[in-house]
Every structure is written in C-alpha cells, then in structure tokens.
Amino acid sequence: MARTREELTRRARRLTAQRGLTGFTVEELCEEVGISRRTFFNYFHSKDDAIVGRSEDGFSAGAEEAFLASERRGEGAVGPALLGDLIELFVGEVERVGPSPAEVGAFIAAVAKEPQLLTRLMQSGGDRLRYITELVERREGLAAGDPAARAAVLIAGSLLQSASERFFAPENTIPFRDLIAELLTGARAVFAADARN
DSSP states (O other): OOOHHHHHHHHHHHHHHHTTTTSOOOOHHHHOOOOOHHHHHHHHHSSSHHHHTTOOSSSEEEEHHHHHHHHSSBTTBBTTTTHHHHHHHHHHHHHHHHOOOHHHHHHHHHHHOOOOHHHHHHHHHHHHHHHHHHHHHHHHHHHTTTTHHHHHHHHHHHHHHHHHHHTTTTTTOOOHHHHHHHHHHHHHHHHHHHOOO
C-alpha cells in the first residue's frame, strides 16, 4: 500500500513538472501506476494531495517501531541517543525511498511550474513536523508540546536539509549517510561546547 502511494506521488510530480497541474487527469495518473480511479481515492483526496504526498508517509512500520523502542533516558527527559536515532530514522527513509536527482528535480520543477503547490507543501511540512514531534514525545515520554521534542525535530530536519542540498548537487560524490554524519558530529560538538558554558 505504501509503495503504491509513493509511486502515485512520484508519477504525479513528474507529470506536473512536464505538463503543469491541469495538464493531466487523475485517470492518466492511475493508468501510469496501474490502478483504478476508485483506488486512487483510497490513497489521496485530490491530485494536489498526490503531488505533495502525505505527512505520515516515509517511515516504514519497522523503522518507526525501532525508533520508538530505542534507548532513552527516562520519562520526561530527553535521552542522549535521541538526535542520532532521529537522524537514523530520516536516513533510513532516504535510503529506502531513494529519491534520485531526477525525481528531486521533477518535484522542484513541479512547484516552480505551479506555485500554488508551495502553499500545500508548506502545510504538509507543518503536518509532518507535528507528526514527527509526536513520535519524539511518545518515545521520550515527554508531555505534548514539550519544546525539547520540537527542537530535536527542527535540528534533525535542518541537518537533513543541509545534507540533501549537498547530496543532490551535480558535482557531489559523497554518500548521503557520510554527509549527514559529518553534520551530526558538528552539531554534537556545538552542543557539548554549550553544555560546558
């Protein structure tokens, strides 16, 4: 089911980049993926939703379960492994889904061709931030709205974005895992220095 949803999003982004949002129908998208129109609506409410994707997509059930079960300090406190485990969750997603530079380019082109998608993308990003923050709260035993959970997700997301920009640069030859590991080491050095002050 998750694979079909991912394939719908991939193809919808490519078609939008090629033809624009109104340049293809849900039926054409369904034909490319090999599903019925009725099945499409089991996955998404609209073509826009298919292009943007779902905020809770990306993590396999096993990866999410492993993250939630990982070592932690205790109820109500952030454990020392949180940031590394959160990065590993994101890296696993990138390695599993494996967006190619062409797919990333298609998504950027789709948004450039249809700027109204940017609003939807921002909304989806906010939904995803809340979803992952709730995962962190559950794992660490934090109260809803605890600023440490949101800060951890924002830091990990920033490292992920920076590593992604370098990874998808045409001249890059460094594996994604190495790029983000370098940034994580830098972040830990900054936090360690701050803790000493």
